Amino acid sequence: MxxxxxxxxxxxxxxxxxxxxxxxxxxxxxxxxxxxxxxxxxxxxxxxxxxxxxxxxxxxxxxxxxxxxxxxxxxxxxxxxxxxxxxxxxxxxRGTRKQKLKWAFNLYDSDKDGYITKQEMINIVKSIEKMTGESGDISKGKIKEVFSTLDADSDGRLTFDEFSSGAESFPKIVDMLGVDENRN
CATH class of the missing domain: 1.10.238.10 (EF-hand)
Structure with missing residues (x-):
């Protein structure tokens, strides 16, 4: 450095x-x-x-x-x-909305293959619940429902575009990460 x-x-x-x-x-x-x-x-x-x-x-x-x-x-x-x-x-x-969404996408995409699977989303939500010490209001069933809605082409995985579009309809998937998504 x-x-x-x-x-x-x-x-x-x-x-x-x-x-x-x-x-x-x-x-x-x-x-x-x-x-x-x-x-x-x-x-x-x-x-x-x-x-x-x-x-x-x-x-x-x-x-x-x-x-x-x-x-x-x-x-x-x-x-x-x-x-x-x-x-x-x-x-x-302080990032732009798009940068924060990209960061959130990369967080969910734990295997770094460019897609988010249902299991990857479940794993992140579980880790957040474990961290906060309380069960959140998003159950495994709710995550599957959200995932299915976001998965526009029904291929079982989310692209960044699908995730980004879905963040408008389901802001909780970004909000729970603690990223202040309202900036920029």
Missing amino acids: GSENGKLKPEVMKDLRSHTFLLEDEIQDWYKQFIKDHPTGYLKREQFEELYSKNFPDGDASKFASHVFRTFDKDDSGSIDFKEFVIGLSITR
Whole structure:
């Protein structure tokens, strides 16, 4: 990543500014905290799960955190560097509607094959319920119904276009992920 005296190099900052919705000061603050918490410059899956667990003490956040980790770890290295971390946060917090939907799609698409299956959707919803420590109002039967409605071509899997269109009719499938979908 490269830093000088705890500050990001200008070329790294320029790159992050072009890929995020954050101001330079915000990026620098995030970087200082990231390096303080992770001196190696990398956040491992276990550490990421611990962060989630602190925010959801009444449930088991490990499974959901593992799914989120996968969406942040763009190079599949098994760890998240600062760039992956800050880009992921930027999208989930301030991204455009389309970026947030794409992020949510990638979260559901756990095998990264470009499609969401009914089982993948069920797995994510179960992990959210486990994390929050309470049973949600979306049962397995309801997920199957939602999935069938979204699956416009009835091929048993959702494309991004089907998922995105369905988010209009079933905003709960995105809302439950905690992504503020009303921005942009």
